[in-house]
Amino acid sequence: MASFALSKKTSSAEIIVNNPFDGSLVGVVSETSADAVNLLLERANRGAKIARSLPRHQRSAILEKSAATVEAREEEFALLIVREAGKTITQARKEVTRCVNTLKLSAEEAKRNAGEVIPFDAYAGSESRQGWYTREPLGIITAITPYNDPLNLVAHKLGPAIAGGNAILLKPSELTPLSAIKLADVLIESGLPEEVITVAVGGADLGKALVSAKEVRMISFTGGFATGEAIAKSAGIKKLAMDLGGNAPVIVMENSNVDAAVEDCVSGAFWAAGQNCIGTQRILVQRPIYERFKTAFVTQTLELRTGDPMEADTDMGPMITEKAVDRAASMVERAIAAGAALLCGHKPSGTLYPPTILENVPATCDVLNEEVFAPVVILQPFDELDEAIQLANNPEYSLHAGIFTNDLADAFDAAKRIDAGGIMINQSSDYRFDAMPFGGFKYGSMGREGVRFAYEDMTQPKVICITRLQR
Numbered sequence: 001m002a003s004f005a006l007s008k009k010t011s012s013a014e015i016i017v018n019n020p021f022d023g024s025l026v027g028v029v030s031e032t033s034a035d036a037v038n039l040l041l042e043r044a045n046r047g048a049k050i051a052r053s054l055p056r057h058q059r060s061a062i063l064e065k066s067a068a069t070v071e072a073r074e075e076e077f078a079l080l081i082v083r084e085a086g087k088t089i090t091q092a093r094k095e096v097t098r099c100v101n102t103l104k105l106s107a108e109e110a111k112r113n114a115g116e117v118i119p120f121d122a123y124a125g126s127e128s129r130q131g132w133y134t135r136e137p138l139g140i141i142t143a144i145t146p147y148n149d150p151l152n153l154v155a156h157k158l159g160p161a162i163a164g165g166n167a168i169l170l171k172p173s174e175l176t177p178l179s180a181i182k183l184a185d186v187l188i189e190s191g192l193p194e195e196v197i198t199v200a201v202g203g204a205d206l207g208k209a210l211v212s213a214k215e216v217r218m219i220s221f222t223g224g225f226a227t228g229e230a231i232a233k234s235a236g237i238k239k240l241a242m243d244l245g246g247n248a249p250v251i252v253m254e255n256s257n258v259d260a261a262v263e264d265c266v267s268g269a270f271w272a273a274g275q276n277c278i279g280t281q282r283i284l285v286q287r288p289i290y291e292r293f294k295t296a297f298v299t300q301t302l303e304l305r306t307g308d309p310m311e312a313d314t315d316m317g318p319m320i321t322e323k324a325v326d327r328a329a330s331m332v333e334r335a336i337a338a339g340a341a342l343l344c345g346h347k348p349s350g351t352l353y354p355p356t357i358l359e360n361v362p363a364t365c366d367v368l369n370e371e372v373f374a375p376v377v378i379l380q381p382f383d384e385l386d387e388a389i390q391l392a393n394n395p396e397y398s399l400h401a402g403i404f405t406n407d408l409a410d411a412f413d414a415a416k417r418i419d420a421g422g423i424m425i426n427q428s429s430d431y432r433f434d435a436m437p438f439g440g441f442k443y444g445s446m447g448r449e450g451v452r453f454a455y456e457d458m459t460q461p462k463v464i465c466i467t468r469l470q471r
Helices: 034-053 056-072 074-085 089-112 152-163 178-189 204-212 225-234 258-274 287-302 322-337 385-392 408-417 451-457
Strands: 014-018 025-030 115-118 129-137 140-144 167-171 197-199 216-222 239-243 248-252 280-286 341-344 356-359 376-382 400-404 422-425 459-467
Touching (some): 025 074, 034 167, 034 204, 056 089, 056 152, 074 178, 089 152, 115 459, 140 152, 140 204, 152 167, 152 216, 152 451, 167 204, 216 225, 216 451, 239 451, 248 385, 258 280, 258 287, 258 376, 280 385, 287 341, 287 376, 376 385, 385 408, 400 408, 408 422, 451 459
Parallel strands (some): 140 167, 216 239, 248 280, 248 400
Antiparallel strands (some): 014 025, 115 129, 341 356
16 A cells, blocks of 8 residues: 555554544544654655656556546545545535546656757857757655645646656645545556555654655645745755745726626635635725625625535535634634624634635735635725735735736736736636646745646756767
């Protein structure tokens, strides 16, 4: 099996995985102790040698077969996502579909991105040389993944790493490790040698040991800024790729299709209970249409059904833990105490936190400046596009942004001037296609995901230069 903790007992401790909606037991995973890091590295070193020797067609075939297997077992994977992460069944099925696509894209990348011919004779003095460069594996990659997309975000680490011929040490969130283990096992069932991938489930001490290990050549991390900063301080000299969160703005201009903007922003703000790093957190609405937009947005939000994620008509399930609910509710409480107006929501019940809308939030409030990572959205009026762009650029975290407008000049102006890794025009901020480069500006990330771009981060060029000798 891929899980080191399950295949070789390294600790007497166990990690209990509970359903965030009703608290029922989903599974039990043996915890991997930080003391086992040397054993993990021994296995990964063996795996790196094996992975490097796999021809590209074989890597591709393994990934293609894995994609087909996940697709055939879609409902099985979707139900597990619902049970351990609390996503609605509709959202979970979409995540499985995206995972299949990510694996297929990785299979294609394994075969096509092998390097290029170098035009040595384009430079004076190198006319007698010719050659090329190849893309070679880094070796061991440590991947650390969050709870909010427990399957597809794992696929975004594993797929490109395998395509590039690397070995992977995967540390999934302790809250949602089961989908990751299941995906790793599918890869092994599909022909991936067991030692190429190792799943180790544990806490912060395990993570620190994996991150600081000299043998690890790259850290691929998706999670919070504080953890990312700690990783950067302890990693040493190795490649770092990080997606650290966002505080996504969406601008709605008065010349836009307001009804379409409302519908898209409701989805963008409350998908996956707001536990979405590119989820819409701030909606900036031009003043002439502000009241119209607000009325429609609140009305549609109140129609959302929050509850059992297994039921097909549920729009929003639970947050991952009561602690996560408490954090979000506290941020909202502080904003209200500072003078913000509550338009709806903010009635927590266990892990359920209904969609919450605020307006008139003071500029100093953390709910406006930090990533809430909850079903909380802020409405703000503005007068001119320059003002909206300035407001959009205020936070230090910037993954995606959106703008709704029928004016092409405004769309291009905003796209050029907003500091974000992706600008969605006539779309809320939460759109992502798994082949596009994904990451942020400022403190939003380091590097880019998206299969091709992650693959290039996870490989390194090697130059071969041939000199033609004079006879």
